[in-house]
Amino acid sequence: MTSQTPVDLATHFLDALARSDIATAMADLDDDIVYTNVSLPTIRGKRKVTRGFAGMPKYRIGFDYRMVNVSAEGSVVLTERVDELRLGPLTIRFWVWGRFETSEGRITVWRDYFDYFDCLKGTLRGVAALLVPAVQRPFPARVAV
Numbered sequence: 001m002t003s004q005t006p007v008d009l010a011t012h013f014l015d016a017l018a019r020s021d022i023a024t025a026m027a028d029l030d031d032d033i034v035y036t037n038v039s040l041p042t043i044r045g046k047r048k049v050t051r052g053f054a055g056m057p058k059y060r061i062g063f064d065y066r067m068v069n070v071s072a073e074g075s076v077v078l079t080e081r082v083d084e085l086r087l088g089p090l091t092i093r094f095w096v097w098g099r100f101e102t103s104e105g106r107i108t109v110w111r112d113y114f115d116y117f118d119c120l121k122g123t124l125r126g127v128a129a130l131l132v133p134a135v136q137r138p139f140p141a142r143v144a145v
Contacts, residue, residue, distance in 0.1 A: 007070055010077040010100040013107060018064045020057055026050045030106035038113045062086035065096075066140055075102045083114075084139060089130060093139070094122040 004012065009028060016025035029046045036042040043049050056063070062085070069080040079098040084091060095118050101109035129136035 004105060006072045006075050006077045006100065006102040009102055009105065009107060010079060010098075011067070011070070013100075014065055014067075014079075014081075017053070020062065022050070022053050022056065026053065028107055029110075030103065030108040033107060034109045034111075036111045038111060039116075060086075060088045064139060066142070076100070077102065090123075090126050091129065091136060092119065092122045092126045093136075094119045 013025050013028040016022075016028070026046065026049070029049060031046045032044070033046050033049055034042060034044055035049050043052060055061075064084040064086075066082045066084075067079060068082065069078075071078050077098075077100040079096075079100070081096050081098065082093055083096045084093045086092075094114055097113045099109070099111045099113075100107050125136055
């Protein structure tokens, strides 16, 4: 996938995760990937990252996202997005700022920053929506970036 721009690569990766196509998503990662959800332990290596994501379908965990802004300078891609995690019937949405570093058509560093308070609000909204679905608006349609 070396013909892809860094933005294309990061978007391709996130789109594959959103489709639960773990194999395609993991193919975009370098063998020595460094993955950090800031404030959580860093995961090093494609095998370990793959192990973490491979269980998502088994445990009925879904992912989706909406890109708010994306920019790149050289091989570094910065994303501002709203991520959606689905845990069975519970849907949690929260703001994420991501950084992807790429080299030779692969993602070498993936770092996501998020706010725990925003996650808490998203969780409370998701729990409330289990009782009153109108509390959580539908995710907006995808817009080409």
